[in-house]
Amino acid sequence: MSQAVLCEEKVKSPEAQYDLLTEVMDRYNRNEKNLIQILHYAQSIFGFLSSDTQRFIAEKMDLPLSRVSGVVSFYSFFSTMPKGRHTISICLGTACYVRGGKKIIEKLNELLGIDVGETTLDRRFSMEIKRCIGACGLAPAISIDNNVHKRVNPNRIKNILELYE
Ligand code: FES
8 A cells, every 4th residue: 555545544543633633733833823734734634623623723823713713704705514425606796697597496496406505415526605706707617626717608518528437
């Protein structure tokens, strides 16, 4: 087994994930002014910020849990729920909104059975809203992971989703 695979497996175990998070906090001197960066790292390690992870950070940094959870809930880029393998970002910037962004959301609700901010039970997709993804001239647009899909027709979204396992 290669070193890379070993490392990947190691970081997947909860103990290794918490060890890594402790290392990160140490690197940032467990200083409250670095809390946002630490939370970013924690989210990249675990995929989301569970209440256990928030409690762990609060204890190790000697902060009230309410301080940590307050920051997590304030910033929309922090998630307290597990994310799907693929993130669908629906643009609701002005151009996309005017050209039917809401219809895309309705279609995704129907096809996936989830709403914005939720994840499918099979953890395949999560849904979120963006305010502009840089494709205004070809609205309405969505992105899935790093791929932008332009001039999206709600009746063809099923075909787009099939591209993502
Ligand atoms: S408003 Fe949707 S891409 Fe800019």
